[in-house]
Amino acid sequence: MDFILYDGIEWRSLFPITLTRSVSEIRLGLFTIKDRWEKYIGNKVSGIVTQPFLSMKYSFNSLINNEFIYHNILLINSSFLPNEELINMIFTLKENEAVFFQEKIVVVKKNFSSYVKKENLISFKKKHEIKNLIHIQYPWDIFINNKTVLKKDFVFFTKGKKSFSLLGKNSVLCKNRIFLEEDIKANNVVLNAQLGPIYIEKEVEIMEGSVIRGPAFIGNKSILNIGSKIYGGTTIGRSCKIGGEIINSVIFSYSNKAHDGFLGNTVLGEWCNLGAGTNVSNLRNDYGKVTVWNYEKKDFIPIDIQFFGMIVGDHSKSGINTQFNTATVVGVSASIFGYGFSPRYVPSFSFGGIQKKKKIPFHQVCTTADIMMKRRNLYFSILDKKILEYLYQLLDI
Structure with missing residues (x-):
């Protein structure tokens, strides 16, 4: 399953830790957030979306080819930590469905071509709610x-x-x-x-x-x-x-x-x-x-x-x-x-x-x-x- 980790509004509220990195590179527990997502999903991250001046550290190499261009991908807010309940929900998502936590988007499944064109990213066929999730919004x-x-x-x-x-x-x-x-x-x-x-x-x-x-x-x-x-x-x-x-x-x-x-x-x-x-x-x-x-x-x-x-x-x-x-x-x-x-x-x-x-x-x-x-x-x-x-x-x- 292909997935992209992106920095939401939390990137600014996590200063100074995120001045030099994406939210996904924050470390806690045994891993960085990126490493933890890869281990839970069982696949390498396909890309990381962050601020322009940091973006050179990350790439979309595995997605920028015709093999993946029409595949559904998961867009995941990096500030949320995965757990087994969330992963089970993710693997059952269909196109244009999303998971929310306290009215915040955690993950949405989209067609990659629509993502690149930034079309209809806030419209969903179905919303799923998860009640227990760790959300890293501030450095503390x-x-x-x-x-x-x-x-x-x-x-x-x-x-x-x-x-x-x-x-x-x-x-x-x-x-x-x-x-x-x-x-x-x-x-x-x-x-x-x-x-x-x-x-x-x-x-x-x-x-x-x-x-x-x-x-x-x-x-x-x-x-x-x-x-x-x-x-x-x-x-x-x-x-x-x-x-x-x-x-x-x-x-x-x-x-x-x-x-x-x-x-x-x-x-x-x-x-x-x-x-x-x-x-x-x-x-x-x-x-x-x-x-x-x-x-x-x-x-x-x-x-x-x-x-x-x-x-x-x-x-x-x-x-x-x-x-x-x-x-x-x-x-x-x-x-x-x-x-x-x-x-x-x-x-x-x-x-x-x-x-x-x-x-x-x-x-x-x-x-x-x-x-x-x-x-x-x-x-x-x-x-x-x-x-x-x-x-x-x-x-x-």
Whole structure:
């Protein structure tokens, strides 16, 4: 079955995480949203529709040929996470039928030729309603739902699969709820799945004294430094370097929080680095609900959340002993340092701390990104540069 993931209005409300990616590339649970849809449907995505400046990262190669031009395709809003009930509904859809969740379109089945011409995309022969679905509308929805998604992903994607054994002298609690891929290095560590499952991908290294409490996910080739404390609801992407104390947070791939310090109820984008001793407050002193920066209103708005650390866009960095207040939002490629708490909103490409900030020269943005990516044996591409350059020319991001 051919399907296209598209970014709806949620793309803007998910800033700064979506400034550099489509909604489908958001990570939570064991996978990105795109990967999860592919695994549920059992086929590769045929295309991703996002903003023009990001669209070069994605293609419609499998659809732009006569073989598929008249086939029915599924148009799926990327901000919805699939479940078994939704997949069963999708496989029974006929042309011009759609699935709705709380009056929002989740998926519609259309003829590809009509989709290309953008004809009759809002007219349906029949509407189906689904009552239970996870909808990622705001960045904090990522960490709020991560514990639930981790548990569901684990059950669905480990079914019928066999876990590898963990070598070395370790303490393993609820072994049947722990899934290990091959070539994991661990000795004198604790894996506790009593409160939720733990999934560890291949070639992960967990150093002595580290403790992981489920539900949790550790991605391919990531390293947990000595004495790391990973609490439930935490997802760590591939090739990350991790240390200190982390709870209910999602760290995208290739980012570092390698030293002591607390990180809670947070989303950290790709290619970020938190300096030694960086700490994040996830609860106000008065235990009240938080306000958070809104990119469209250009102001702080109240939201009904008590525990909220921070949201950080790709390529942003913090210096040693940086302090972040509750519900801080940091844009893309910011460099934060200095005495005291940083502002609760740090625009993209900012350089500095509580003092008056300046904008990082664009050539330095590119140089830093290139150096960090080479450390992972990857390269800073022309496309990466064009995306950051486009964002750099915008105001108030």
